[in-house]
Amino acid sequence: MLSRTPQNVKVLIEETKQSSQGVKAEEKEEEDDKSEKEGQKAKKVKKEKKAKKEKESRSESEQDQKHASFAVVDDDHLYVTKYSSSKVNDIMDSAKLKHRTSLKLHDWQRYGYYSTFREWRDKDTREMEKLDRRHQRGDTSYAQHIGVEKQAKLVIGCDRVHCDDLSIEQFVEKYEKPYLPVMISGLADKWPAIKNWTLTQLSQGPYRDLPMKCGEDDEGYSIKTKLKYFVQYLHSNRDDSPLYVFDSGFGEREEGKDMLTDYEKPKYFTDDLFSLVGEKRRPPYRWMLVGPERSGTNVHRDPLGTSAWNTLLRGKKRWVMFKPGCPADLVEGDLHRQKGEDNEAATYFTKVLPRIRADEEKKATPDLGMIECIQYPGETIFVPGGWWHAVLNLEDTVAVTQNFASRTNFPVVWKKTRKGRKHMAKRWLDKLEEEWPDLAATAHRLNKEDSFEFIFSDKSKKKKKDKDAKKKKKKKESMMSMK
Numbered sequence: 001m002l003s004r005t006p007q008n009v010k011v012l013i014e015e016t017k018q019s020s021q022g023v024k025a026e027e028k029e030e031e032d033d034k035s036e037k038e039g040q041k042a043k044k045v046k047k048e049k050k051a052k053k054e055k056e057s058r059s060e061s062e063q064d065q066k067h068a069s070f071a072v073v074d075d076d077h078l079y080v081t082k083y084s085s086s087k088v089n090d091i092m093d094s095a096k097l098k099h100r101t102s103l104k105l106h107d108w109q110r111y112g113y114y115s116t117f118r119e120w121r122d123k124d125t126r127e128m129e130k131l132d133r134r135h136q137r138g139d140t141s142y143a144q145h146i147g148v149e150k151q152a153k154l155v156i157g158c159d160r161v162h163c164d165d166l167s168i169e170q171f172v173e174k175y176e177k178p179y180l181p182v183m184i185s186g187l188a189d190k191w192p193a194i195k196n197w198t199l200t201q202l203s204q205g206p207y208r209d210l211p212m213k214c215g216e217d218d219e220g221y222s223i224k225t226k227l228k229y230f231v232q233y234l235h236s237n238r239d240d241s242p243l244y245v246f247d248s249g250f251g252e253r254e255e256g257k258d259m260l261t262d263y264e265k266p267k268y269f270t271d272d273l274f275s276l277v278g279e280k281r282r283p284p285y286r287w288m289l290v291g292p293e294r295s296g297t298n299v300h301r302d303p304l305g306t307s308a309w310n311t312l313l314r315g316k317k318r319w320v321m322f323k324p325g326c327p328a329d330l331v332e333g334d335l336h337r338q339k340g341e342d343n344e345a346a347t348y349f350t351k352v353l354p355r356i357r358a359d360e361e362k363k364a365t366p367d368l369g370m371i372e373c374i375q376y377p378g379e380t381i382f383v384p385g386g387w388w389h390a391v392l393n394l395e396d397t398v399a400v401t402q403n404f405a406s407r408t409n410f411p412v413v414w415k416k417t418r419k420g421r422k423h424m425a426k427r428w429l430d431k432l433e434e435e436w437p438d439l440a441a442t443a444h445r446l447n448k449e450d451s452f453e454f455i456f457s458d459k460s461k462k463k464k465k466d467k468d469a470k471k472k473k474k475k476k477e478s479m480m481s482m483k
């Protein structure tokens with residue numbers, strides 16, 4: 001682990017010293033009382049001890065709130081009037097050090113985005129709104145844009161539609177089959193999550209003690225923190241690219257089970273073919289996201305060729321998408337990142353992306369198929385499999401997203417799964433044969449066309465066994481660290 005900065009070491013040592021001195025002083029008092037053997041005093045000590053125990057057993061959150069010193073202004077603005085408790089600072093600092101080991105704590109603020117971000121955001125928002133108006137007016141169609149018809153435009157907006165105006169069949173024909181993104185409003189209007197997932201509820205309501213993944217260490221272990229601590233960090237941090245809750249296990253923990261009933265799969269996304277392999281074996285597929293302003297997700301494609309829907313409950317998200325098949329080093333920014341610039345979404349959107357766009361502008365025929373837009377609260381974006389995408393939280397956000405294999409994307413997902421998750425793919429195929437013979441037939445046809453065969457050598461079986469054991473150990477250790 002990287003050492004802390006001298007400044008922070010000093011703070012930590014001072015705090016540790018103070019508290020340990022405090023404990024020692026109390027113990028000493030008790031010893032003195034005993035040695036005096038005064039019945040009255042002994043009774044008093046007993047009473048005090050009892051009171052102390054009771055106090056300790058009082059809910060942790062009650063005590064945390066005393067530390068936090070914030071004022072609830074409305075559902076989403078729990079303004080921190082003073083930097084939150086040192087306990088939360090310590091927890092989050094330790095998470096930060098584990099998550100990005102190449103940074104010292106003060107490096108998390110080295111670019112000063114905290115002071116410059118809003119100016120950039122407001123200007124960018126005006127441009128995005130203009131782009132959106134042009135797109136919704138129908139100035140550019142997806143067909144032109146992705147090169148199916150001539151006159152490709154450099155960047156366009158995303159189609160927007162209300163769910164009442166888009167039937168499932170229309171969605172499949174217009175967006176899912178041709179693999180085109182769309183922003184759909186109205187799907188979450190009745191979700192309990194609208195009320196239950198406000199930032200205040202998340203930090204004070206029934207989910208406050210849920211451990212949520214907010215980072216990953218160099219060995220791939222999850223770094224988790226309780227929601228109530230994370231929300232305090234969200235309100236008070238000044239980091240360039242803050243930690244981001246991106247948690248796929250929220251519905252599996254006892255205290256989080258109710259979260260699964262706070263939302264429902266929108267009508268367009270009910271196919272979920274991976275469910276056939278069972279909850280334990282299937283790849284992670286649903287995530288709860290709590291993103292402080294300036295946090296985000298850098299350019300990537302979703303795993304195994306799956307498509308995704310992402311519903312935003314609070315705040316605003318800025319999206320950029322590139323059509324499938326674009327060169328990775330170009331869209332990921334490797335060709336446009338300057339020395340000293342990091343690989344975080346905030347830098348990508350504010351620095352790297354404008355350079356990619358400017359270069360694209362110089363091309364005779366722009367060919368990245370860039371789609372850029374802002375997602376507003378209550379909107380659900382459909383991200384078709386294979387599309388590169390990056391997201392920046394323009395404000396503090398809460399969202400839920402799921403990835404899925406459907407009848408429509410099945411051929412692509414099958415090819416990726418049989419290669420990337422061979423053992424699971426075999427099991428999947430067996431289940432498909434029972435439940436969806438037509439899809440199993442598609443899988444067999446694709447295997448035949450590509451001369452693909454399942455071969456499980458002893459070596460690969462051992463590798464799988466070792467991997468499973470390691471995963472199990474990791475999970476156990478990560479649970480232990482939360483206790």
Ligand SMILES: O=C(O)CCC(=O)C(=O)O
Pocket residue numbers: 289296297302308309310317383389391392399401
């Ligand atoms: O909201 C985000 O930060 C990104 C989520 C994402 O990549 C997705 O939904 O596929």
Ligand SMILES: [Fe+2]
Pocket residue numbers: 300301302308389
């Ligand atoms: Fe994604």
